[in-house]
Amino acid sequence: MTSMNRKPWAQSSFNFKVQLALVSTIPVAIGALFVILGGFDFSIGLIGVFLPIQVIVVGVFGWLKAKKRGLGDALLIFFTIFFSTLVLVLLLSVLGSVIFEGFKALTPHFIYENNRYVGTTTSLEYGGVGHAILGTILIVLLTTVAAVPLGIAMAVYLTQSQSKMRGVVRTVTQSLAGLPSVVAGLFILAVMQFTHLERSGLTGALALFPLMLPTVARVAEESLRLVPADLRMAALALGAPNHKAFFQVILPAAKSGILTALLLGLARIVGETAPLILTTNMNNTTNLNPFIGPMASLPTYVYNFLGSSYSSSQQRAWGAALVLLIFVGILFGAARILGRKKSLKTSKKAK
Amino acid sequence: MAIDQKSGSELPQRRKLAAGPLSKGDKWFYRATAISANFAFVLVALIVVFLFVNAWPTLSSQGISFIFGDIWNPDAKNPVMQLGPMLWGSILVGFSGVLLATPMAISAAYLIVYLLPKPAARVATTIIDLLAALPSVVIGLWGIAVFTPVAISWAKISNQLLGWIPIFHVKDPNSAFTDSPFIAGWIVAVMIVPIITSVTREIFSQMDDGLINGAVALGGSRFSVFRKVILPTSSSGIIGGILLGLGRALGETVAILYVLQLSFKINFFSVLESRGGAVASWILARFGEASSSEFHGLMAAGLVIFLVTLAVNMVASFIVNRAQPWRKN
Numbered sequence: 001m002t003s004m005n006r007k008p009w010a011q012s013s014f015n016f017k018v019q020l021a022l023v024s025t026i027p028v029a030i031g032a033l034f035v036i037l038g039g040f041d042f043s044i045g046l047i048g049v050f051l052p053i054q055v056i057v058v059g060v061f062g063w064l065k066a067k068k069r070g071l072g073d074a075l076l077i078f079f080t081i082f083f084s085t086l087v088l089v090l091l092l093s094v095l096g097s098v099i100f101e102g103f104k105a106l107t108p109h110f111i112y113e114n115n116r117y118v119g120t121t122t123s124l125e126y127g128g129v130g131h132a133i134l135g136t137i138l139i140v141l142l143t144t145v146a147a148v149p150l151g152i153a154m155a156v157y158l159t160q161s162q163s164k165m166r167g168v169v170r171t172v173t174q175s176l177a178g179l180p181s182v183v184a185g186l187f188i189l190a191v192m193q194f195t196h197l198e199r200s201g202l203t204g205a206l207a208l209f210p211l212m213l214p215t216v217a218r219v220a221e222e223s224l225r226l227v228p229a230d231l232r233m234a235a236l237a238l239g240a241p242n243h244k245a246f247f248q249v250i251l252p253a254a255k256s257g258i259l260t261a262l263l264l265g266l267a268r269i270v271g272e273t274a275p276l277i278l279t280t281n282m283n284n285t286t287n288l289n290p291f292i293g294p295m296a297s298l299p300t301y302v303y304n305f306l307g308s309s310y311s312s313s314q315q316r317a318w319g320a321a322l323v324l325l326i327f328v329g330i331l332f333g334a335a336r337i338l339g340r341k342k343s344l345k346t347s348k349k350a351k
Numbered sequence: 352m353a354i355d356q357k358s359g360s361e362l363p364q365r366r367k368l369a370a371g372p373l374s375k376g377d378k379w380f381y382r383a384t385a386i387s388a389n390f391a392f393v394l395v396a397l398i399v400v401f402l403f404v405n406a407w408p409t410l411s412s413q414g415i416s417f418i419f420g421d422i423w424n425p426d427a428k429n430p431v432m433q434l435g436p437m438l439w440g441s442i443l444v445g446f447s448g449v450l451l452a453t454p455m456a457i458s459a460a461y462l463i464v465y466l467l468p469k470p471a472a473r474v475a476t477t478i479i480d481l482l483a484a485l486p487s488v489v490i491g492l493w494g495i496a497v498f499t500p501v502a503i504s505w506a507k508i509s510n511q512l513l514g515w516i517p518i519f520h521v522k523d524p525n526s527a528f529t530d531s532p533f534i535a536g537w538i539v540a541v542m543i544v545p546i547i548t549s550v551t552r553e554i555f556s557q558m559d560d561g562l563i564n565g566a567v568a569l570g571g572s573r574f575s576v577f578r579k580v581i582l583p584t585s586s587s588g589i590i591g592g593i594l595l596g597l598g599r600a601l602g603e604t605v606a607i608l609y610v611l612q613l614s615f616k617i618n619f620f621s622v623l624e625s626r627g628g629a630v631a632s633w634i635l636a637r638f639g640e641a642s643s644s645e646f647h648g649l650m651a652a653g654l655v656i657f658l659v660t661l662a663v664n665m666v667a668s669f670i671v672n673r674a675q676p677w678r679k680n
Binding site: 041043044047048066069070072073075076077079080081082083084086087088090091093094097098101150153154156157158160161163165167169170171172173174175176177178179180181182183186187189190191193194210213214241242243244246264267268270271272273274277278299302303306314317318321324325328331332336 | 374376377379380381383384385387388389390391392394395397398401402404405454455457458459461462466475477478479480481482484485486487488489490491492493495496497498501504505508541544548572573574575577578595598599601602603604605609631634635638649650653656657660661663664665667668669671672
């Protein structure tokens, strides 16, 4: 289907576009005037002045164009754009504030130094998140080593086998994706009660495991499903047993999708806070052994320093949040680029 | 038909395939995947068992009042731990979040699928997915430092205009409007908008074009097509998405902890009052200084919130899977 069919109403004349531009800018201008000249609070200007004027103007415009039909259409489009803009503004506000505040704390030494001798009031010239970055990387790697093979195996079960249990497994896996992160932490704590495991990086990694597994399984399942069935059939017809068909044909074909699964799984857990607060101890020095001793991580670092009201601590929290956000951004961006490559390949094939 | 049924010997010998359908390697391959898949059940069972064993001392001594009562006094001689206000608070915050997020999510999905040109739609999808990837501690940080002042002014306006409705009523007129379920609801909404949007977008984009073209050919306007064709056909999927979001909202921990005053004085509907509850945040808030009796109580709280979210998510993914038949093989 072409995009034309999807929007049978999409044609519009130049004149109409000019009118539309007027309709959409006049209320904004009036609202802005009220805020600037009337000294209103921005929220009051938005909700009390701009919104009613915009609704009325858009409604009148629609009514003039096509009576009742136009009214409904105009309001639908206006509210769609209004709410979507709200989402965009919220997201940009989150990103903008973290980047803006975080950059104040971000210096080279903030990234590689650890926090030895740093208290809540120590100025930002000393100390940094180096130990927390290393801790996060180690903990997350430990989780990945366990969760990725298992997640891929689940995806294989969901796509390659003919079992009748697939639907149930899929539902349970998806429900696990909604596991509250604090419960994952409590679960590992309960396990620690029985096994006498000490709090360390390992317990933190274990607590992240149930959170990563469903994400990896779901994304890997989607990517395996995108591999044309012909490939598998061809391999089987040439006499390859199923496991060889998988490892030598399907897995290479789905390579970028599997990598995407890995990256999105990492992005899912790298910022998880509650499980790590419950199962690891905060540490101010670098610890490279995830099996013994306390281990810092970026989310718990943010959490700890946000708890104190001193401005230097708050700055540290913002700085660490920015570092965390950069991590997430890198993982997410890499996943996007891989995903785009994949879709390009399939679309070429389709031609 | 030509073969005589009685003399089976005339049937040709069964041919031996070069690669049997289940060679030894394959058997192990499938066994391994089946074991990993069943690990999902094992994991759920393990979580329930371990939490239950640790929660048992509290559950057995408190009984049903653990869920409905409203006293939390773990260090008395006879510890009383009742989760009522927190549980109700979770539900209140969850529903506020869903109410705020649903219009935003449906609008964003409609915009992406039906209004934007393809390249812009791809960018918008990326933006929504990025919102989903934001860590909750970052959202909490933003919520307390940036969003709370804005939300306070919104809360004041709604109280002044709509204060006569019980929901927006505040007992103390000079209230600060901070730390309310209203703010927590907004924070949660920011976190669940991408979940609802991605489910809704998928359903919208897989909708049968013939339905829409038919409705337009019959003289439907954009609005009537949306209300009479798009919404009814996709409603079950949207509800599934909303439930997925609700499940996430009920389990949200860190972000809510920053922006909500946790209180055992139950707050039924007044979303602008500066007190509320959230089970997951309560667990995290109390955990650091918990005595051993309170530890069991927190485990019980974890068990309760786990079972609630598991039930919500199960129903949600069941609905979503049924609404997306193209996902089945």
